[in-house]
Amino acid sequence: MEGKQCHVFRRITLLMLIVLNFSCFSPDHKSDADAGLQDTALVNRLNLRAYAHWSSFPDSTMILGRRALALSDSIRYRTGKIDAFRNLGIGAYEKGMYSEAIAYYNQAISVATEEDDHSRKAKILSNLAMPYIALGVHTEALKQLNLAIELADRYHLPLIKAHAIHNMGMVYHYQHKDDKAILYYRESLRLYESLGDSSRSTFILGNIGHLYLHKNDLQHAKELYDQSLNLAEKNKNYKAIGNALQSLGSLYMEKKDWDHALSYYLKAKATLESTGEQTEYLRLLDNLATCYLRMDHVDAAIHYSELCYELAKQNKQLYYIQSAANRLGTMLERKQELSRAIFFYKEYKSASDSLYSADNKEQLVRNEEEFKFKKQQNELESLYRAKVLRRNYILLVATVLIVSLLVIAVLLVKNVKDKRKANEALRNTNEFIEEQHALLEESDNFKKSLLALVTHDVRAPINNLNRILMLIRDGLVPPEEIKKLLSSNSEEFDSTINLIENLLLWVNQHLHASDLVIREFDVMDIFRQIHGIYIKRLEEKKIKLLMECDEGLKALADAEVVMIILRNLVDNAIKFCKPDNQITLRAAVNDQNNRITFSVIDTGVGMSRRVQENLSTVTEPVSHRGTKNEKGYGIGLQLCRYYLGLSHSELLIESREGQGSIFRFELDRPIDGRHIQDIRSLRVPGQM
Known part of the structure; x- marks a missing residue:
């Protein structure tokens, strides 16, 4: 690459000397770019990349968000800090860390309020409603959404208003107020499309379809799902295609048309696997497991539940850990695999406790579920103890294995430490690669701009001059016309000379x-x-x-x-x-x-x-x-x-x-x- 750049530089210099006989360029001076502008630009790029990953790789969103936050703090870049806190809130919400999401969003709102950034504040208030909806705290969710709509109306922010109205529909959706939710969804859809934004239409149509499915209006639900799928295919939005295919699968599952349901689910699986989309893919695995379980294909249901559980653990997606673990516990209990069933029931409880922290438990109606879970756990533990009593002879071997177990424990601890070091090294390497990628992108943009200038604005006037010289050389221009011809083109030649001088200075500052x-x-x-x-x-x-x-x-x-x-x-x-x-x-x-x-x-x-x-x-x-x-x-x-x-x-x-x-x-x-x-x-x- 460096050799090619030097070659281009030499060719431009040679053309200048031969054609224009111009040599006033001095290549001895280069200055540093404004460090502050570079830092804020880097923060903005980190925030944009963090937001781009929120629905597919929320872990990446949080890693990039933390980097953007640290850099914003170091350079006192308040706008970057607002966006970083918002991205951390989005990532935490996607991972099911609702309390953390609320904390991040509130920090973003606090900074936006201090900065009088009404647009960002309104947008984050709308985002803040989502973890409250997930926790079932609907009154607080509605309060934040009303504030967002008030700001959107006051400062003429129609896109943010459309987002907040959609989330209003989500609140009533979760409250099973189907007709009211449909009204809000349709108003949000109307606002988005009036602003020329159809990117969200496929998901809103799907949400309305879910409500008609809940109302058992299967025909209307299918029409909406088909509209959603057609729009997603038209826009080549593969995540939305996967979402719409899953919705159609769920519709046929409600109709107990298992062949059609599995057909749509498997099409969604192929689509999502081709994109690398993980959050939507988790939902697909969860749906497949549910479908096979309702078909009483327990082995297939266990297979997809285990896939869902492993991927959810890998991505720390608490909601899907909870869902898959609960399903696995139930199915393994039916198969009398009691030890594994207890393990998954404990995983279910751990994920549930993480999703709904102690501060929120009093606001959530979970007493009945906890009682049922404890009863199931006690029954399983009683059965397990009975099994253990029949295998008491194994305890005789335990005394012989104690020393071995201690050695294994030491090795495991060492292995965990080594893995942590390796993971830290991998994280550092990934961060370095991302930074280098950003620098390469900047370099590539520069070279494209430079090439466009050379090929268009330098070549044309030089070719024009060359044609004039050829006409003069061949005697095709009378002597009295030569002066007029050169004079009429002098302004273009002056402009070209000035361009080449600046161009060479520009190239030199980037190469030396x-x-x-x-x-x-x-x-x-x-x-x-x-x-x-x-x-x-x-x-x-x-x-x-x-x-x-x-x-x-x-x-x-x-x-x-x-x-x-x-x-x-x-x-x-x-x-x-x-x-x-x-x-x-x-x-x-x-x-x-x-x-x-x-x-x-x-x-x-x-x-x-x-x-x-x-x-x-x-x-x-x-x-x-x-x-x-x-x-x-x-x-x-x-x-x-x-x-x-x-x-x-x-x-x-x-x-x-x-x-x-x-x-x-x-x-x-x-x-x-x-x-x-x-x-x-x-x-x-x-x-x-």
Whole structure:
């Protein structure tokens, strides 16, 4: 890869020297990217990736969420902290850790409230209702949803309102208020589709279908499930396809049409296995086990229950551990495998206790289930003790095996410790791989942007020049027309020269490490050079350039870098000024920090807030056209930011549409007026 990059660099340089005879590029200067922007961008990427995994790999959601939270804390990035807490809440909810989910969501709401981030607060309030619904605390769930809807209405957040209304339907769904739940689901569906968002429609249609299935309206339920499946297939949403196929399987299971039920379940199984989707796959295994059990195919039911149990344990999905363990306990008890049955009943109880913590038990109606469980456990333990009495002779062997068991126990402890170390090493390796993947993605985006510029905006004008030269060489252009032809294309050639210079600087900053040579220089000398470079363009566009600077004002920086920065800013100002507009180059001492403030002020067309935000956040070249349709490539602005970062400064932008723009940055002054030479910054490695 590095060899190819160097080859591209050499080819561009050769073209420049041969065709344009242009050699004013200096490759000695490179600056570091703004560390703060890199850190917040990394937090945002971690949060986006965490959210992308919530329904398939909630463990990954929580790992990435914790990394994002730690980094947000270290750089005091409050928005990243809100999103990280929300992702941790989503991951905990998916894993059945409802109390933890509530705690994470409340922390996110607290930070969002402090930041007056009404959009995120409303969204998280809607999320917070879900663990309350799962715990059966419906009053609290409705309270959070009403708050979410109130914020959504007040601040015009229709998508969040649609989400909250859907969750209202969930509350009434779990309360078996079918008609009321259907009303809320349909209103949510209407809102989403009115906003052009059909991605959730397949799941909402499925939920409505479940309610009609509960009302024993099988025909209506099937129509809704078919609509859900068709929409999922149209959108190629394989998780939704698996969900809809399972719903149809459940419908036929209610009709005791076992062949059709198993057919849909097995189609769902194949679909979900192809995607790697795990949470929905757990639901599928649970449904298959239930179906085989209702068919009285106990061995098949045990097989799928064990698969469900193992996968749920692996992913720490408490709900499915509870469901599979309870089913296995019941079936193994029927098969008189009492020891295993007791094991699974204990697993069921452990998972149930984790799902419904002591703080929530008084709010959940579980006394009857616990009584039934204890009764079953006591009966099984009595049977088991009777079996043990018949095998008392085995205890004689126990005394001989004690020493062996102690040795095995020591080995097991050592093995557990070794596994923990190996798992920790694996986690560290995975985190490193993820970070490297993110850097590779950034590098790939840069190369794509660079290639697009080279292939489109550099090749075309060079080919145009080549055609003109060929016409002149072949004598096809009369001598009196040559000057006109070159003059008419001079603006495009100037633009291409400027692009190649900036492009080579841009390539160099990503391929090489470089130093700044810090020296004292006269500011007005730099201003005069800038004026001399652009005097012709200023006259052509009838723009006035003013220079405001005290004679003798000295700055301490790399003079060539300052020339590059000011040249790009003035070039940009000329591009976006109209005839009779004015550009001011200004330098003055800032009394507050004793640094020199450089300003490039124009009275041109200005920028909207949206364009300014794009300039502040986008890290790739972005093209804009000037007032005379001049080409702009966005590389110059990236170079300015880069070199200012290495000079311990930053570019500040103020602009209003139709009223012009101001670009400012600050540089150091000489220390105590002394002449400073050969002060070099730290070497900064290349980005690629």
